[in-house]
Amino acid sequence: MIELQEGIEPVVDQHNQYAIVAITKHGVQTARNLHRSFVHSDVYYMSKFEQGDEQQKHIQLFTGSVRMLLPTLFKQYKGIIMIISLGAVVRMIAPILVDKKTDPAVVVIDDRAENVISVLSGHLGGANELTHEVASALNARAIITTASDVQKTIPVDLFGSRFGWVWDSSDKLTPVSASVVNEEPVAIVQESGEKNWWHLKTPLPENIKQYPSISKALEAKPKGALIITHRLLTKAEEAILENGVVYRPQNVVIGMGCNRGTSADEIEQVILDTLQELQISIKSVKALCTIDLKKDEQGFLQTVAKYGWDFKYYTPSELNIATIEAPSDTVFKYTGAYGVSEPAARLYTGSDDLALVKKKSGNTTISVAVISHNE
Known part of the structure; x- marks a missing residue:
């Protein structure tokens, strides 16, 4: 009671x-x-x-x-x-x-x-x-x-949430939502992420139009914009954010190997520096992958816990099945695999096309892959 x-x-x-x-x-x-x-x-x-x-x-x-x-x-x-x-x-x-x-x-x-x-x-x-x-x-x-529900249009604050998309910033959610429900011209540019985000049986509202690039959307001078990309925008493209929201799909995978005992700080810094070089948002990272010998590596465990990423590890035999552009006999001698970061990223994404094949940095090796979503 x-x-x-x-x-x-x-x-x-x-x-x-x-x-x-x-x-x-x-x-x-x-x-x-x-x-x-x-x-x-x-x-x-x-x-x-x-x-x-x-x-x-x-x-x-x-x-x-x-x-x-x-x-x-x-x-x-x-x-x-x-x-x-x-x-x-x-x-x-x-x-x-x-x-x-x-x-x-x-x-x-x-x-x-x-x-x-x-x-x-x-x-x-x-x-x-x-x-x-x-x-x-x-x-x-x-x-x-709720206006977006009764009008059968896009709920800006929930757009892509069922796929795990996250916003870069919530600052423009309210004004962009107003543009959507008030039937003002709104641009959508999708460079990556799941394509089946429109799940209603009715057509996409006439005020919402899709454009092949941010530059094309800027030419149309919309009142609001929804941008779906894992890529960091250029200075010129940032003009779209005057009344726009950037959504980050969860489609970037980090493949990584490291020396035993490498600190979480070093691992995190290598990831941050590498993504910055590639102009990729860390908010789009979905997983960190490695060899099963590193499944208890504290630096990895602390990093994935901090960011909430998936942590996937593969056996040497699984890694050796994947394409490896730069196989290493030295790595094979110590691990039984001819590579770690590169094949781990390929296995998780199922793609042979990597954003970064392999880079050695300090006590780590890192590869980056982007998941491609078909229609």
Whole structure:
């Protein structure tokens, strides 16, 4: 039992990413029904509606005002589903809102479970998607008010997120979003990354046009721009960012070998220097690959942990299958492979065309490959 008191933060028993909260008799029944089909959720409702099986079903009861429960739920859950009137929810959450990048998704269900409303963090927090899932589970109506959703256009802040694309900067997200939903001319230039980003059955809106290069887009003088590339822009190309957003697809792979005990600082610096030479953004790096003899190399482990990259290692026999332009008998003598960085990058990407075949730098060797995405 959770006893809610002013000035005392309640302790909740979190098991899942989503919380379902109810404060009325009908709301409790809806919460229990939703909990059966929406299994990745924790349920909270007032103790006066106790039915005797709450402990068995891991349902948490509370006494006091639900308003005092919400700050804790906001900190701990990815999404909060409330079977409470919309007006009451707005008043309760207003004082605890922080930022759309960190606030959880908030979804409201009416007391008859007829409407499911996306209230907060529709895009970045996933409330719109959560609304559709909950509405489907309850056979209810999903209500979404986000402009890009109702107009069936590109949600600028979520563009490419299902592929792992990240922005270079969020500074222009709002003005570019305004250009998109206000049907102003918007340019898209895609140099790399997944091509199947438009998933609606309707055509791409007429105000959004694709151009083969940034220079061509600049000639068209659009009001906004979406640029998808792993490449660093030139000074001349940066003019497109006056009202533009650069998205970094996860399509760059680092192949690397090193002497035992090479520090993470040296490994990181070699990667940064090499990418700068190649004019490639580090935000597009997807993985670091090496030989399995280096799977416990602390410098590698610390580097991939810092950046959140995949860490892939191959056996010598696997590496020897790949194309190696500069095989080394010395490397073979110590590792059983005729190369490490070059074949590791080729194996991960499945491509023979490398941005950098191999470079020796200090205690490391490095190769760089770019994943090519077909239509």
